[in-house]
Amino acid sequence: MKYMLMMHAPKEGWTNAGIGTWPKEAIKAHIDFMMSLNRKLKEDGEYFDAQGLAGPEEAKVVRARKDGTPNTDGPFAEAKEFLAGFWIVDVDSTERAYEIAAQASAAPGKDGTPLNMPIEVRQVMSAPPDA
Amino acid sequence: MTAARAPLGFEHLLRELAPQVLGSVVRRFRDFAAAEDAVQEALLAAAMQWPREGVPDNPRGWLIHVAARRMTDQIRSDLARRQREAFILMQELAEDWVAAEPDVDSEPDRDDTLILLFMCCHPALTSSSAIALTLRAVGGLTTAEIANAFLVPEATMAQRISRAKQTVKASRVPFQLPTEDERAQRLASVLHVLYLIFNEGYTSSAGADLHRSELSGEAIRLTRAVHALLPGDGEVAGLLALMLLTDARRPARTGPDGELISLKQQDRTLWDRDAIAEGITLVTGALSKGTIGAYQLQAAIAAVHDEADRAQDTDWPQILALYGLLMRMSDNPMVALNHAIAAAMVHGPRTGLELLDALEADGRLTGHHRLDAVRAHLLELAGDNQAAIAHYLEAAGRTASLPERNYLAMQAARLGAAASPH
Secondary structure (H helix, E strand, O other), rough: EEEEEEEEEOOOOOOOOOHHHOHHHHHHHHHHHHHHHHHHHHHOOEEEEEEEEEOOOHHOEEEEOOOOOEEEOOOOOOOOOEEEEEEEOOOOOOHHHOOOHHHHOOOOOOOOOOOOOOOEEEEEEOOOOOO | OOOOOOOOOOOHHHHHHHHHHHHHHHHHHOHHHHHHHHHHHHHHHHHHHHHOOOOOHHHHHHHHHHHHHHHHHHHHHHHHHHHHHOHHHHHHHHHHHHOOOOOOOOOHHHHHHHHHHHHOOOOOOHHHHHHHHHHHHHOOOOHHHHHHHOOOOOHHHHHHHHHHHHHHHHHHOOOOOOOOOHHHHHHHHHHHHHHHHHHHHHOOOOHHHHHHHHHHHOOOOOOOOEEEEEOOOOOHHHHHHHHHHOOHHHHHEOOOHHHHHHHHHHHHOOHHHHHHHHHHHHHHHHHHHHOOOOHHHHHHHHHHHEEEEEEEEHHHHHHHHHHHHHHHHHEEEOHHHHHHHHHHHOHHHHHHHHHHHHHHHHHOOOOOOOHHHHHHHHHHHHHHHHHHHHHHHHHHOOOOOHHHHHHHHHEEEEEEHHHOOO
């Protein structure tokens, strides 16, 4: 079963680059943590995809106009949270997806303590074999 | 000067011959898609037979012969099918094929690889299509390998390649060398595609993304082949030199965890001396011939960097002069940005910052993270750490490259730590 784990980061305290405002050691610890989490998922055969998203400063919402051309809106400065990145894991149970999400949530923050970021867990719908 | 070549292994020989064979078969039969299938079958047959029976005396001729036979079989069976469907259609088709009767293979095979490259880098194609088609048809990579390198599903890449072939077919570009008038422009397209392939591999984060770095090697291999075909062309030599001089720094460019290391901080003893020597020889030879082009100038700049044993030994006045020439040649804001850095290194950061203001007013780089990153760097040199931090963060928020984001965030943090002890 595939699950998408969406990491929502609070915008407050993440001005501009977010982790750029942290001390050097904290940034390094955070990056190391994320890399070793991905490595572990790969080793365990549970990794499907993981991507970090570029900063919310450039985020736009697009809707089609009547003639089908794109109408862009944003970025939305008032949003409290933004999607910072996601994992797609292929696991045997929902519980296992929750466990991985909890690990990701505990990534170290500015002062080295766990960030406890909210991670939204959603099952990826299975597709017909030929899709 | 020719570079050391890997010993010609069996697969290497097949990969080297594949574009020549494909070129020859396409020229005879004028059907790119069918020719590619036929060449694949010929290569497969060679891979089965040659290890057993030995490599034939004329391996290229053998492959062309087998592929052409497959093509003829295919045409016969197509004709038979069509005959059942409509007699008249068969006649038309047969006339077509008579018109395209295999001509004597008189042109030297070197032209076929070149024609194939011109075809794959046809201006009608988007760059992503041209890149994929070039790697497939000339580079001999499998669709799976290309998909892997560009981190897209294989089915997506297969579709991209197939649509590129359709576009080439629909454009009705004749399978021949472009005319003298078109030649410079078409060669520029080829070099641009090769340059994009190189960058795709080079700018990817190293370490975990080994597959992507192989793209740089592939781009160098292909550019080397073009250089062998057109040894007198200064821009081809310049591009090859630029790739070699840039790729030479790869081992020093990233740290153990794939983090970026700036040119200034790199351990220069890790640079590939052979590649640097070859690159310098190439660019020196090209520049001495007189027709100076943008790739040669960029290669010359890379050479000046590579010649400095320590960052502080860099001959910045020479780099500034070269960027000056480059700016006169192309109206590229990225060149102007690099020119501003060189000016700052020669005349001081304030001069560089003034040039950035002018660039900012120009508007084409508005919102581009590199403008902020350079401004941050120059502000730091000028001693304005607070403003530098703000621009490093701005740049970090805008870049779409994770290693670069991390690098820029680290720069901000480094200055922050210097300002207020934690």
